[in-house]
Amino acid sequence: MLHKIINLTVRDVRFPTSLEQHGSDAMHSDPDYSAAYVVLDTDCGLKGFGLTFTLGKGTEIVVCAVKALAGLVVGKSLQEIVSNFRGFYRLLTSDGQMRWLGPEKGVIHLATAAVLNAVWDLWARAEGKDPKRIVSCIDFRYITDVLTEDEALDILVKAQEGRQQREDQMLKEGYPAYTTSCAWLGYPDQQLKQLCTDALKSGWTKFKVKVGADLEDDVRRCRLIRQMIGPNNTLMIDANQRWDVDEAISWVSKLAEVKPLWIEEPTSPDDILGHATIAKCHNRVMFKQLLQASALQFVQIDSCRLGSVNENLAVLLMAHKFQVPVCPHAGGVGLCELVQHLILFDYICVSANLSNRMCEYVDHLHEHFANPVVIQDAHYMPPKDPGYSCEMLESSVKRHQFPEGDVWKLHQNK
Known part of the structure; x- marks a missing residue:
């Protein structure tokens, strides 16, 4: 040390x-x-x-x-x-x-x-690390009206009961995941169909679809994906902050026929009142305000935008106090590697609950990491190496470093 x-x-x-x-x-x-x-x-x-x-x-x-x-x-x-x-x-x-x-x-x-x-x-x-050490890492400034240090420690201490059984369960079964890899907005229909078919064969039952650019096209694409995955599998939609509040309400009403479980990022995350029914925010203070503003159904934290693990821990503890399930984002390079630690910590050491919980997975760029995430039967399998799983292969870093890496030199010459 x-x-x-x-x-x-x-x-x-x-x-x-x-x-x-x-x-x-x-x-x-x-x-x-x-x-x-x-x-x-x-x-x-x-x-x-x-x-x-x-x-x-x-x-x-x-x-x-x-x-x-x-x-x-x-x-x-x-x-x-x-x-x-x-x-x-x-x-x-x-x-x-x-x-x-x-x-x-x-x-x-x-x-x-x-x-x-x-x-x-x-x-x-x-x-x-032990519970006291974990709590000592969190900056409670600005959130004590929702969660105090003593409350956080109490949550962690109480969760120690049954912890070994939950850890064993995760090692055997893994943590439930959903996929976004099938339905990026720029993918053509044939690619969507093929990716959905492949995902269903691999055991995926929960799918997220990007929406928000064109209403008619959204309706058509969502109908296509719902047809591909069937009526009993789960579908979510994500607008990536594209809409104004009234526009979001109107747009989502038109998409209600495909029975989405949630609409993610319909408007600016800074709009507390307009965003109060959506469990997405970009920092722990705004998350606190959302908790105070309404009764949330889901919390969706992002291991990128939310920031460091310190802040993620604060959100997990606040969510548990209010009994709100956490469904993290994880699209992007390295984010699945990071977020797996958060979801496992939440289940094993905080919430002890898998009800209505799942974590995003995208099947991109994992081959560039020393300890890439492992998915089995649409579940995150716990990492077994020490660390935060974000060490990249030096060969990949050199090839993709901007602008002097070989990949970018080749790209610039085209």
């Missing part, structure tokens, strides 16, 4: 997924799945790996923001950080000058998350 962090490197890693319309939706028609990829080096040789997800252009800005935070990390020992993780979190998010650019929004938020995730990975590789 006396590992001293002696260096922080951050790289702009991009994959040209826009060439085949992977990840396309109503707001992002040509995403190149990318990451600001952070590596922490220590004086004993142990490394920590972290990332936050981006869509190509602008990743260089997140990289610059990470470099601006590096001086707050390099030179510290792991023991110094984890003995007061809450203080370290505030150090990164409360710098007297840089917090003007964030800290729980946009580029600074993404940069902070990449650094914090790398520290979590380093810590996980070094040793285990």
Whole structure:
């Protein structure tokens, strides 16, 4: 635990997924799945790996923001950080000058998350954690009117009963997942049909469809997918913040015939009142406000936009207090690798409940990771290697680093 962090490197890693319309939706028609990829080096040789997800252009800005935070990390020992993780979190998010650019929004938020995730990975590789340690990592500032530190500790202590049985269950059965890989907005009908057919053969029963660009086309595509998956399987729709409030109500009413379980991101996540019936928000403070505004049916956290594992833990605990099921997002490079830890922690150590719970899975780019996510029968199987599972293969990083990697040199020459 006396590992001293002696260096922080951050790289702009991009994959040209826009060439085949992977990840396309109503707001992002040509995403190149990318990451600001952070590596922490220590004086004993142990490394920590972290990332936050981006869509190509602008990743260089997140990289610059990470470099601006590096001086707050390099030179510290792991023991110094984890003995007061809450203080370290505030150090990164409360710098007297840089917090003007964030800290729980946009580029600074993404940069902070990449650094914090790398520290979590380093810590996980070094040793285990207990309930008090977990709670000590969460910054309760701004959320104590909903969840106090004592309440959070009580939740974790109570969940220790039956914990081993739940862990054994996850090792055997895995955590239920749903797929978005079949229905990106830019995919042609024949591809949708083939992907749905293949997914059904592989045991998938829950499907999410991107909507929001054209109402008539949405109705047609959703009818097609409902026909492909049958009446008894689950269908969800996702508009990626495309609509105004009234437009969302009208649009979803037209899509009600396909019986969607939920509509995800119908409008701006900053619109608390307009968004009060949707369980999606981009930081823990807004999530708290949503809890106070209405009785939610689902919570959908995003391991990218929500930020670091510290913030995700706060949301999981708040959701449990209000008995709201959590169904995380995980589209994008590395996000499935990250989110599997959150869902397993939630079930084993917090909620002890699988009712109405599932986690997103997309079948893209896992081959670039040292410990890629494992899916069996539409379930996430627990990772067995220490860490946060976001270490990328160095060969993949070099090939996809922007703009000097071989993949981008080839892409630019076309």
